[in-house]
Amino acid sequence: MxxxxxxxxxxxxxxxxxxxxxxxxxxxxxxxxxxxxxxxxxxxxxxxxxxxxxxxxxxxxxxxxxxxxxxxxxxxxxxxxxxxxxxxxxxxxxxxxxxxxxxxxxxxxxxxxxxxxxxxxxxxxxxxxxxxxxxxxxxxxxxxxxxxxxxxxxxxxxxxxxxxxxxxxxxxxxxxxxxxxxxxxxxxxxxxxxxxxxxxxxxxxxxxxxxxxxxxxxxxxxxxxxxxxxxxxxxxxxxxxxxxxxxxxxxxxxxxxxxxxxxxxxxxxxxxPPDPRDVQRLHRTAHALGIEWPAELLYPDFIRGLDPAKPQHAAMISACTRLLRGSxxxxxxxxxxxxxxxxxxxxxxxxxxxxxxxxxxxxxxxxxxxxxxxxxxxxxxxxxxxxxxxxxxxxxxxxxxxxxxxxxxxxxxxxQGRVGESFDAVVVDVNEKDPIRGTVTVAEPAVEAPVVSASDIPLGTDVRVRLTTADVATRKVEFTLER
Incomplete structure (x- = not known):
């Protein structure tokens, strides 16, 4: 998360x-x-x-x-x-x-x-x-x-x-x-x-x-x-x-x-400077949240165009903190x-x-x-x-x-009360060593969490996921890929 x-x-x-x-x-x-x-x-x-x-x-x-x-x-x-x-x-x-x-x-x-x-x-x-x-x-x-x-x-x-x-x-x-x-x-x-x-x-x-x-x-x-x-x-x-x-x-x-x-x-x-792979990942997150990000628009200009008053934009701004990695x-x-x-x-x-x-x-x-x-x-x-x-x-x-x-x-x-429910999401990251594991961004509620699948997870695509774990005791949330 x-x-x-x-x-x-x-x-x-x-x-x-x-x-x-x-x-x-x-x-x-x-x-x-x-x-x-x-x-x-x-x-x-x-x-x-x-x-x-x-x-x-x-x-x-x-x-x-x-x-x-x-x-x-x-x-x-x-x-x-x-x-x-x-x-x-x-x-x-x-x-x-x-x-x-x-x-x-x-x-x-x-x-x-x-x-x-x-x-x-x-x-x-x-x-x-x-x-x-x-x-x-x-x-x-x-x-x-x-x-x-x-x-x-x-x-x-x-x-x-x-x-x-x-x-x-x-x-x-x-x-x-x-x-x-x-x-x-x-x-x-x-x-x-x-x-x-x-x-x-x-x-x-x-x-x-x-x-x-x-x-x-x-x-x-x-x-x-x-x-x-x-x-x-x-x-x-x-x-x-x-x-x-x-x-x-x-x-x-x-x-x-x-x-x-x-x-x-x-x-x-x-x-x-930001890692280009992180910028690419943020493009996928923007897609998951339904925010348009033209390929030619540099990330500083994209971020300045976000409106924190909008929930999806607020979630996008939070995701952009990955560009601060390495500080x-x-x-x-x-x-x-x-x-x-x-x-x-x-x-x-x-x-x-x-x-x-x-x-x-x-x-x-x-x-x-x-x-x-x-x-x-x-x-x-x-x-x-x-x-x-x-x-x-x-x-x-x-x-x-x-x-x-x-x-x-x-x-x-x-x-915790929504285990078993299905959500629309997008795959924003896939584990290179274990491609049946990755990360999805869910638009509503705006959370990012691990996902597992029976087969390789399709990076950057819209998916349907089911919430399988939301455990307060272990502080763990996990989704399973449905399609």
Missing amino acids: SSSRVVRVRTADSDVERLLREGIAEIQAELHVTPDFPPEVEQAAAAAVADPRLPELDRTDLELVTVDPEGSMDLDQALHLERTGDGGYVLHYAIADLAAFITPGDPVDVEAHRRGQTLYGADSRVPLHPTVISEGGGSLLPDQVRPALLWTITLDADGARTDVQVERARVRSRARLDYPGVQQQIDDGSASESLALLKVVGELRLQRERARGGVSLPLPEQEVDTSGPEWTLTYRELLPVEEWNAQMSLLTGFAAASLMMYARIGFLRTLP GYVAFDGEVPADPLHHALNAEYAHVTAPLRRLGDRYASEICVALCAGDDVPGWVHAALPELAKQMQTSSQLASRYESAVLNLVEAGLL
Whole structure:
């Protein structure tokens, strides 16, 4: 089955809730992960939050706001946009500064290196840091003075970056906003000038993305509703503001990568060019979902034409995550990487905007702060770089396994009452060594799962399949080919 995006589960059934909770607990035990922290880590985190190292620079004058999914508490980013006198724009982007709470080698740091990143799956979370930091003292919660890494990025009238600076500062967010609320304010004209500019600058950046041949997947969020007699799977409609907001993060990541490449020291997020076989497989998936994809249309242009509000298109976007396979990290110190590009973005790129959730962001940010200040990069950063890429790659693989296992659990629950039913599907993959086994995509409900047959499976063809297995206990779904 495909692993695409964190799912949210809505249920009014206590038995279903228990089933999911127990299933997720089993997954955590299998993968040897836990949301709980050792006592010494919790104690060190609490002590650090009680006495943070606040920077001298005071930028609490900036009217920053956070924009996140509803209910979020681990707020990494706060933003403010304004116009310049020459027709351009300035983005002030405050990022949570963990150096105020974490000292290299302390218990919180050691545990963060062991975990690497926060794991997400359904409504479960295995955090990178204790919540007293990630949802408390380190989070950019409203009306609280917080330590931050303040990025100031200037753009010209066309949205091209002209300058960048990052420095430590005290900030205070004015409001914790969510996507639906901000979208409503922008649509009805009640948004502040800063939020109105989020749309303007976001669309300018999207235009530049198209021009350079880059693409970012507007990944849908799956919602499983178990409150009725049968589980139903839907895709939450993505709002334009989510793309505009993502562009601010990407803009900052590009700026960080540029600083580090120039200085020949850094930590980049990379992605190789897509495998042509994966692109061909996606053509078959598009066919299965009834989406036209002309052979002459390049995949970035095809993806941009998808509408996440349509269930089939949302499933297609999820399937396109296979083009992100091979993504990784590269650390360098003295010599730039042979291929530093993130090929989906068609640019050099670094993760720096989610330090509460990713270990590597803290290191890349420290490098950029030092470079902008004209200081030497700290010795502890130099010492960590050789192993950091491996640590992040390992944690990314674990995150993928965790999310996939939870999604498999939920999809098995979705289909558990439909064993024996037949579905229209298309064969999107065949095992080269065992051609009676393959993978099918079912249009409704939009799932991808293994299929077996008594004879060789016809690749890329429309088929009728029967659901033979949907086992919540083993998190397994399997179909049998009927014709």
